Amino acid sequence: MSAQEDQKTGGLSRRDFLKLMGAAGTGLAFAPFVPWGNFMPNPSSAALEKVPVELPDGSHANINNYPINHAEVITYPKTGDRVLDEEAFRKWQFIRLPEELGGDRQDVTAFRAYSMVCLHLWCLWKYWPNEGRKRGECPCHGSMYDPLTGIAFIGPASLQAPPANVLPQLSFEADTDGALWIAPPVWGVNQNGVVGFGRYIK
Numbered sequence: 596m597s598a599q600e601d602q603k604t605g606g607l608s609r610r611d612f613l614k615l616m617g618a619a620g621t622g623l624a625f626a627p628f629v630p631w632g633n634f635m636p637n638p639s640s641a642a643l644e645k646v647p648v649e650l651p652d653g654s655h656a657n658i659n660n661y662p663i664n665h666a667e668v669i670t671y672p673k674t675g676d677r678v679l680d681e682e683a684f685r686k687w688q689f690i691r692l693p694e695e696l697g698g699d700r701q702d703v704t705a706f707r708a709y710s711m712v713c714l715h716l717w718c719l720w721k722y723w724p725n726e727g728r729k730r731g732e733c734p735c736h737g738s739m740y741d742p743l744t745g746i747a748f749i750g751p752a753s754l755q756a757p758p759a760n761v762l763p764q765l766s767f768e769a770d771t772d773g774a775l776w777i778a779p780p781v782w783g784v785n786q787n788g789v790v791g792f793g794r795y796i797k
């Protein structure tokens with residue numbers, strides 16, 4: 596830990612600090628690390644609007660044509676600022692589940708969006724659709740994530756105590772045309788989770 600980080604966290608290790616703040620159950624836990632204020636004037640505000648699930652090609656994701664067993668990187672929340680939008684904490688794996696996990700359903704239950712920030716040491720994991728994989732894998736130390744639940748089931752992240760073994764997720768809504776929208780999240784461990792920290796499974 597750098598001297599600067601040490602100063603910010605009052606001498607606690609980063610992980611201890613995060614655990615402490617997570618225990619406080621507040622999305623503001625990451626205030627020292629993430630410039631929430633740059634894009635969320637009030638992170639606890641219920642005034643956040645639902646926004647389209649925007650794919651990397653700029654199109655609006657739709658239940659009727661998004662492939663089964665497929666993932667793309669989406670950015671949330673978007674600011675319009677190219678540099679800010681590249682932050683790891685805004686990156687999510689938008690997954691349509693494989694058929695055997697319900698990916699063929701024509702509703703929002705076929706979809707997941709999990710934070711790409713691995714719960715171990717914050718590398719970026721991704722979904723692998725290949726036969727025999729069909730799971731999230733982190734390239735750094737081998738943590739693997741269940742696409743159905745976001746639970747780490749192998750590797751160092753799987754050994755961490757809840758909520759640090761379950762990925763934060765976004766919630767969806769669909770309109771009558773099948774277009775998918777991200778519902779305003781609540782950044783708390785008992786709701787959508789806290790990016791880089793985790794989520795309790797209800």
Ligand code: FES
Pocket residue numbers: 713714715716717718733734735736737738750751752
């Ligand atoms: S950072 Fe992902 S397994 Fe260590």
